[in-house]
Amino acid sequence: MLKEVVHRSHHLWQCFPRHLHCHDWSPVNSKARSRSGRGSVSWRKPLFCMASYHRDVVLATNAVRLASRLCQTVQRGLLTQETQTKSDKSPVTVADYGSQALVNWSLAREFPPGTFSMVAEEGSEDLRTEAGAPMLERITQLVNDAIASDAALDVAPLSKEDVLEAIDWGNSEGGSNGRHWVLDPIDGTRGFVRGDQYAIALGLLDNGKVVAGVLGCPNLPMGSIANGIPANSSEPVGCLFVASLGAGTTVEPLDGSGEPKRVHVSDVEDTAIATFCESYESAHTMQDLTANIAGTLGVKAPPVRIDSQAKYGAMARGDAVIYLRFPHFGYREKIWDHAAGAIVITEAGGEVFDAAGEPLDFSRGRWLDLDTGIIATNKELKPVVLSAVQKCVKDLKIPAKH
Numbered sequence: 001m002l003k004e005v006v007h008r009s010h011h012l013w014q015c016f017p018r019h020l021h022c023h024d025w026s027p028v029n030s031k032a033r034s035r036s037g038r039g040s041v042s043w044r045k046p047l048f049c050m051a052s053y054h055r056d057v058v059l060a061t062n063a064v065r066l067a068s069r070l071c072q073t074v075q076r077g078l079l080t081q082e083t084q085t086k087s088d089k090s091p092v093t094v095a096d097y098g099s100q101a102l103v104n105w106s107l108a109r110e111f112p113p114g115t116f117s118m119v120a121e122e123g124s125e126d127l128r129t130e131a132g133a134p135m136l137e138r139i140t141q142l143v144n145d146a147i148a149s150d151a152a153l154d155v156a157p158l159s160k161e162d163v164l165e166a167i168d169w170g171n172s173e174g175g176s177n178g179r180h181w182v183l184d185p186i187d188g189t190r191g192f193v194r195g196d197q198y199a200i201a202l203g204l205l206d207n208g209k210v211v212a213g214v215l216g217c218p219n220l221p222m223g224s225i226a227n228g229i230p231a232n233s234s235e236p237v238g239c240l241f242v243a244s245l246g247a248g249t250t251v252e253p254l255d256g257s258g259e260p261k262r263v264h265v266s267d268v269e270d271t272a273i274a275t276f277c278e279s280y281e282s283a284h285t286m287q288d289l290t291a292n293i294a295g296t297l298g299v300k301a302p303p304v305r306i307d308s309q310a311k312y313g314a315m316a317r318g319d320a321v322i323y324l325r326f327p328h329f330g331y332r333e334k335i336w337d338h339a340a341g342a343i344v345i346t347e348a349g350g351e352v353f354d355a356a357g358e359p360l361d362f363s364r365g366r367w368l369d370l371d372t373g374i375i376a377t378n379k380e381l382k383p384v385v386l387s388a389v390q391k392c393v394k395d396l397k398i399p400a401k402h
């Protein structure tokens with residue numbers, strides 16, 4: 001399958017502008033302006049190799065920033081016909097497809113055929129039908145607008161077929177060997193449609209282990225959300241979290257207006273003053289169970305409920321110290337919902353594990369094979385949180401594996 005993806009990517013790869021390759025990019029956070037006055041996405045320049053995944057992180061950051069632009073444009077004026085329902089009843093919008101096309105396009109041009117494997121959430125099937133034609137038209141326009149709005153991207157517009165191809169480069173099965181990118185083009189689509197939180201989440205697996213992750217969170221304030229998302233705050237909004245193995249986690253403004261700063265998970269050890277976060281959508285997690293776990297731990301504050309992997313980002317900088325996720329019986333987690341978020345937490349000094357206390361295993365393909373639930377917290381609280389989780393899960397009589 002990889003061979004097929006690679007073969008299909010070759011055509012577009014050949015068209016990529018050589019001036020965008022690593023050696024002559026604009027510096028980090030530069031606000032390059034072309035003579036035409038167009039802004040740029042602040043393409044980062046890999047000045048020197050700090051860690052073996054530094055170049056990947058730079059490419060991922062640029063790709064996520066470009067996709068974020070498209071998402072922000074769409075969220076500002078989302079129309080009902082731009083949202084559809086997938087066969088699993090979950091929503092998908094023109095921005096989910098457009099973001100996936102842009103990230104795949106952006107990354108694929110930097111990797112020679114044979115070295116690019118992407119496990120991404122969306123596929124182009126529905127767009128290839130007669131009913132999908134208007135949506136494809138709109139996605140192609142959005143993708144080309146995003147590319148055209150960036151002064152550093154001097155390329156010919158993509159055709160509808162190019163966009164479909166780029167979306168489908170995300171059909172890799174992943175696995176335990178070699179390098180695989182993992183993309184959720186919009187995580188928290190329900191939040192996106194509601195006008196709330198969402199994230200563009202891009203991770204990199206190397207031999208089954210997450211080695212890099214970038215989270216673009218366009219609606220997340222740069223300041224703490226420990227007491228919820230502040231209404232009418234003057235706080236700048238839009239965060240970019242970047243993590244890679246051994247290099248820690250940073251946060252910076254998504255628009256490139258500030259420098260990256262190292263972040264660390266909260267060092268709170270007293271559960272009475274701990275804050276916990278969870279899904280906004282009660283369909284995505286058993287909020288009765290999580291309330292029970294929080295009560296058992298003696299947590300006093302109400303949960304911070306927000307959509308998407310923005311939760312992992314917020315936790316990585318200490319806004320909350322516990323994340324509890326317990327999908328209803330029968331739901332299978334997918335790797336793109338957690339890969340980038342997990343390394344953002346672990347590189348900030350935290351831990352992500354299941355109800356058996358085991359770290360998440362991203363090496364099994366598109367699905368996460370785990371014991372009940374996903375939990376994140378700091379190292380100090382892990383034993384007590386795990387014990388409360390196990391007690392409450394047992395009381396609930398959830399089958400051990402689902």
Ligand SMILES: Nc1ncnc2c1ncn2[C@@H]1O[C@H](COP(=O)(O)O)[C@@H](OP(=O)(O)O)[C@H]1O
Pocket residue numbers: 090121184186187188189190191278279280281283284285306307308309327328331334337
């Ligand atoms: N019944 C369910 N239980 C748990 N998670 C679900 C779910 N249905 C959908 N999801 C996942 O929950 C993700 C959003 O998580 P959160 O609740 O933290 O915002 C969705 O990502 P997408 O929005 O990318 O489809 C989807 O993959």
Ligand SMILES: [Mg+2]
Pocket residue numbers: 090091092121189
């Ligand atoms: Mg989805």
Ligand SMILES: [Mg+2]
Pocket residue numbers: 184186187188336337
């Ligand atoms: Mg998701």
Ligand SMILES: [Mg+2]
Pocket residue numbers: 096121184185186187188189
């Ligand atoms: Mg998604």
